[in-house]
Amino acid sequence: MSKKMLNLDDIELHFLLAKGRTGSTLISRVLNSHPSVVSPMEEPFLLFLSAKYKECVFNSKSELSHFIDDLILFSRFNMVFGLYDKKELITFVEPYLSNLTYINLCKLVYLYSSSEADLSKVKFIIDKQLSYLVLIKDLVEICPKSKIIILTRNPLDNAVVCKNGGYGRNDLLFQVECWRQYYSYNIKKVFDQQAGMTVKYEDFVRDPIMSGNQLASFIGFNFSVESVMVKSHNIDSFWKNSGGGNSEEIRAQFEKSNGSLNYPISTEKVGLWERQLSSAEKEEAIKLLQDLPIIWGYDFTAGLNKLKQRPKIISRLRIVEAKIRSRIVLETYMKTPFIIRKLVKLFRKKVSRS
Numbered sequence: 001m002s003k004k005m006l007n008l009d010d011i012e013l014h015f016l017l018a019k020g021r022t023g024s025t026l027i028s029r030v031l032n033s034h035p036s037v038v039s040p041m042e043e044p045f046l047l048f049l050s051a052k053y054k055e056c057v058f059n060s061k062s063e064l065s066h067f068i069d070d071l072i073l074f075s076r077f078n079m080v081f082g083l084y085d086k087k088e089l090i091t092f093v094e095p096y097l098s099n100l101t102y103i104n105l106c107k108l109v110y111l112y113s114s115s116e117a118d119l120s121k122v123k124f125i126i127d128k129q130l131s132y133l134v135l136i137k138d139l140v141e142i143c144p145k146s147k148i149i150i151l152t153r154n155p156l157d158n159a160v161v162c163k164n165g166g167y168g169r170n171d172l173l174f175q176v177e178c179w180r181q182y183y184s185y186n187i188k189k190v191f192d193q194q195a196g197m198t199v200k201y202e203d204f205v206r207d208p209i210m211s212g213n214q215l216a217s218f219i220g221f222n223f224s225v226e227s228v229m230v231k232s233h234n235i236d237s238f239w240k241n242s243g244g245g246n247s248e249e250i251r252a253q254f255e256k257s258n259g260s261l262n263y264p265i266s267t268e269k270v271g272l273w274e275r276q277l278s279s280a281e282k283e284e285a286i287k288l289l290q291d292l293p294i295i296w297g298y299d300f301t302a303g304l305n306k307l308k309q310r311p312k313i314i315s316r317l318r319i320v321e322a323k324i325r326s327r328i329v330l331e332t333y334m335k336t337p338f339i340i341r342k343l344v345k346l347f348r349k350k351v352s353r354s
Contacts (some may be wrong), residue, residue, distance in 0.1 A: 004120055005095060006111070008104040013125045013143060014219060017133040018151035019182040021161045023201040026265065027151060028128045030212060036123040036221050038114040043083065044131050045071050046106045050142050051338040058100040064093055071109065073345050083113050103143065124219055133182050134327045137190050138334055147219060148196035152296045155179040156273035156285055157201075164276075168325070172277070173315045176285045177322035180292055184327075188295050200297060201270075208265050288319070 016031075016039070018024040031039040049070055058064055068086050075083065092112045093105065110125045111117070126149075132139050133150065140148070159175035162168060168178065197218045204211040209223075216223035273282070286300045293300060333341070 006119060006122075008096065008107050011107055011111075011122060011125060012146075012220070013103065013107055013110075013127065014147040014149065015132060015139065015143070016126050016128040016149045016151060017136065017139075018128070018130060019133065019153075019158065019179060020130050020167055021158055021165065022151045022153040023204060024128050024130065024151050027199065027204065027215070028126075030208070031126050031215075032117075034216075034221060034224060035118060035121045037126060037219075038110060038117050038122050038124070039126040039128055040110045040113050041083070042129055042131075043076060043109075043113070044129055045074060045109065046103075046127065047129075047132060047135060047139055047142065047334075048074055048341075049338075050102070050138075051334075053102045053105075054142055056102050058102075058105055059097055061090060061094060061097065064090060064097060064105075067105065070342065073342065073349070084109075088112075124221060126219070131330060133187065134184075134330050135334060136187055140190065140194055148191060148194050149199060149215065149218070150191055150196060151199050151201065152183065152298075153201035154270070154273065154298055155183075155289055155293050156277065156282070156300070157270065159285065160272045160276055161269065169318060169321070171315070171318045172281055172285055173288055174318040174322045176288050177319045178326040180289065181323055181327040183292065183296055185292065185295070198296070202267075205265050205267050205270060284315070 016024060016027060028039040031037045049067070052070070053067060056063070056067075058067070065086075068084070068089055072084050072086065089109070089112055093100075093108050096104070096108060107125055110127065111119050111122065114122075136148070140146075155176060158179055159172055162175045162178070163170055163172055168174065197215070199211060199215060213223045273285075277285070289300055
């Protein structure tokens with residue numbers, strides 16, 4: 001940790017938004033390899049705690065203590081990774097407790113969790129999030145100055161990888177509908193108003209240097225060719241730089257789902273859908289997608305007239321379930337009063353301990 005006081009207003013906060021299995025961890029690894037960038041582990045506290053704290057200005061340890069208690073309570077990974085030590089975090093933040101805004105406090109939390117970084121060199125924080133994409137409207141209201149990068153992937157490839165990898169339901173149409181909810185017309189409309197950047201997984205793995213240059217130019221730093229070379233930036237360095245903990249069991253699970261970080265970037269998983277799906281599966285999936293992929297640079301409309309039957313009733317139920325789980329749950333969560341969310345968290349924590 002750097003002991004020199006940081007000028008938090010000079011450290012820019014931007015967001016990389018994606019659906020799971022679109023290469024977001026790979027791009028975070030590349031970003032983390034640059035000394036002026038920190039891309040921390042996916043902790044969605046900034047948005048999820050904003051209902052209570054976004055208007056707050058922090059001046060005392062007591063105020064900070066309440067925030068950290070909520071931060072730990074709502075943390076996705078703290079129980080397994082041990083990301084936050086309350087005493088250490090208070091000590092780290094305390095020198096800044098003079099009219100400390102909520103956004104700058106969040107920046108300090110990101111920096112605290114990036115234990116391997118030289119904080120004196122950090123100019124950019126790129127928060128990679130898999131839950132913020134469907135909540136992009138809320139995000140841009142809280143962080144209007146932040147740049148938004150959306151990572152996309154061929155929807156059928158994404159559905160195949162998620163289905164094969166146990167990422168939710170082992171059901172193709174469920175996975176396709178999840179993609180539709182994450183990359184809906186409404187989300188694209190909000191995104192287009194932000195003058196953000198889209199990064200296609202396929203473009204990145206085909207030419208990581210060109211894509212890396214474009215990404216770095218958009219954010220505002222100089223891209224390093226070495227950042228895409230896996231020998232010096234494998235899964236171990238990513239684990240440390242993103243705030244991974246000491247649990248060997250969790251580390252093993254992380255490596256199982258992100259083991260490709262140990263290998264050179266390749267196009268091996270581009271076009272999986274063409275090789276692995278049957279003609280009937282392709283037709284059903286394309287019919288469900290309709291023309292939505294076109295606005296994200298993927299066109300399957302040539303196959304639209306091939307499907308003559310509606311999806312089976314069980315598939316339609318899965319589609320409804322996907323819509324609920326991937327979008328409606330998060331939207332409802334954000335609209336729920338903070339105190340109710342907190343009481344539910346406290347109840348679940350008490351039940352898990354009993």
